[in-house]
Amino acid sequence: MAHLSSAWRALRTLRVRMxxxxxxxxxxxxxxxxxxxxxxxxxxxxxxPLDPVTVRKFVRKPDGTLMYKTGESFQAADLESVQxxxxxxxLESLRNYSLIALAVISLISLxxxxxxxxxxxxxxxxxxxxxxxxxxxxxxxxxxxxxxxxELRTLADTLDNLLDRLDTAFRAERALVADVSxxxxxxxxxxxxxxxxxxxxxxxxxxxxADALAIVSRQTARMSRLLxxxxxxxxxxxxxxxxxxxxxxxxxxxxxxxxxxxxxxxSLRLDTRVSPxxxxxxxxxxxxxxxxxxxxxxxxxxxxxxxLTVAAGSxxxxxxxxxRDEGPGIADADxxxxxxxxxxxxxxxxxTRYRGSGLGLTIARQIVESHEGRLVVHSRLGVGxxxxxxxxxxxxxxxxxxxxxxxxxxxxxxx
Numbered sequence: 111m112a113h114l115s116s117a118w119r120a121l122r123t124l125r126v127r128m129x130x131x132x133x134x135x136x137x138x139x140x141x142x143x144x145x146x147x148x149x150x151x152x153x154x155x156x157x158x159p160l161d162p163v164t165v166r167k168f169v170r171k172p173d174g175t176l177m178y179k180t181g182e183s184f185q186a187a188d189l190e191s192v193q194x195x196x197x198x199x200x201l202e203s204l205r206n207y208s209l210i211a212l213a214v215i216s217l218i219s220l221x222x223x224x225x226x227x228x229x230x231x232x233x234x235x236x237x238x239x240x241x242x243x244x245x246x247x248x249x250x251x252x253x254x255x256x257x258x259x260x261e262l263r264t265l266a267d268t269l270d271n272l273l274d275r276l277d278t279a280f281r282a283e284r285a286l287v288a289d290v291s292x293x294x295x296x297x298x299x300x301x302x303x304x305x306x307x308x309x310x311x312x313x314x315x316x317x318x319x320a321d322a323l324a325i326v327s328r329q330t331a332r333m334s335r336l337l338x339x340x341x342x343x344x345x346x347x348x349x350x351x352x353x354x355x356x357x358x359x360x361x362x363x364x365x366x367x368x369x370x371x372x373x374x375x376x377s378l379r380l381d382t383r384v385s386p387x388x389x390x391x392x393x394x395x396x397x398x399x400x401x402x403x404x405x406x407x408x409x410x411x412x413x414x415x416x417x418l419t420v421a422a423g424s425x426x427x428x429x430x431x432x433x434r435d436e437g438p439g440i441a442d443a444d445x446x447x448x449x450x451x452x453x454x455x456x457x458x459x460x461x462t463r464y465r466g467s468g469l470g471l472t473i474a475r476q477i478v479e480s481h482e483g484r485l486v487v488h489s490r491l492g493v494g495x496x497x498x499x500x501x502x503x504x505x506x507x508x509x510x511x512x513x514x515x516x517x518x519x520x521x522x523x524x525x
Contacts, residue, residue: 132223297329388429403470411437
């Protein structure tokens with residue numbers, strides 16, 4: 111019973127079905143052609159079985175008279191009847207040989223169909239074999255299909271490209287998990303050490319407890335920022351955006367006002383320059399997160415008593431929001447790398463590495479790009495940095511037509 115089931119499954123394979131279908135169609139087409147030839151010949155020639163006439167046999171006597179030979183006779187027919195009989199025999203031979211040819215064509219087409227189907231389905235076999243070798247921890251297998259550039263080759267190449275994207279995504283996710291684990295390990299270790307060494311020690315002084323509490327508070331805030339950034343990343347990837355019409359001027363004023371207290375604590379002068387008019391369609395919470403990350407970085411890096419500039423406007427159909435600080439600046443070689451995950455800025459003068467979650471600029475760029483915009487940086491070592499958010503200006507039709515890409519220059523002017 112198991113053998114019958116296995117044989118039945120084998121007969122239901124795509125290769126068998128393709129071979130049988132090819133053979134059946136070739137048999138039908140050949141049969142129709144031969145039948146057409148046969149009917150055409152039958153219609154065009156006069157053919158029927160021979161109808162002979164029995165003739166008695168006579169002999170001539172010496173005196174010249176004819177005498178019938180008893181019991182002797184022969185078959186005779188006219189020329190037309192013989193021709194018709196020949197035609198009838200030819201049609202019968204054509205019919206018989208056509209049936210034999212059909213049987214031979216069926217067998218040959220079955221084998222040819224099996225071979226051709228195997229060659230055509232070879233990429234599918236490679237796809238199946240590659241899929242069977244794939245594992246959740248190893249997406250490095252590829253099909254690498256060869257042969258003509260047909261639909262199956264296109265399918266195989268498309269799947270290879272899909273596997274490339276999946277492999278890249280999985281590697282990025284694993285790297286993110288490893289980076290987050292590394293980032294969380296240090297504050298957790300610091301908190302645990304202070305709790306065990308100071309807060310859990312009844313003999314610790316009030317000053318030691320206050321210092322330990324301050325350390326735990328800072329590390330907790332650091333972990334909280336990291337978790338907020340991770341939640342923002344997850345929300346961005348889920349696509350749960352609710353775009354709305356946003357007045358850029360009011361938006362920038364509101365977000366900047368939330369950071370005014372932090373600026374005063376560090377004696378920073380917060381200079382806000384916003385022009386009325388530009389409008390964008392965006393998810394307010396996500397865009398607020400992006401601008402807040404830029405402001406947080408600027409507040410952390412700007413030297414005490416310096417000026418922090420937040421400005422907004424519109425150029426060539428693009429709305430822009432700029433955050434400028436007078437911090438250490440970023441070297442030209444590092445200006446694109448600051449948008450990588452967990453990449454931190456080093457002060458070239460003091461060698462200090464400013465701590466943060468390491469995800470702020472990455473998330474800000476992802477949010478801006480998800481709104482069809484761009485986030486760019488203009489910076490000079492020892493002078494400061496300007497981060498600019500460019501978004502399509504949706505104000506009204508009277509504004510200039512938006513160009514294909516945001517303008518390159520710093521809207522606040524080069525320093």
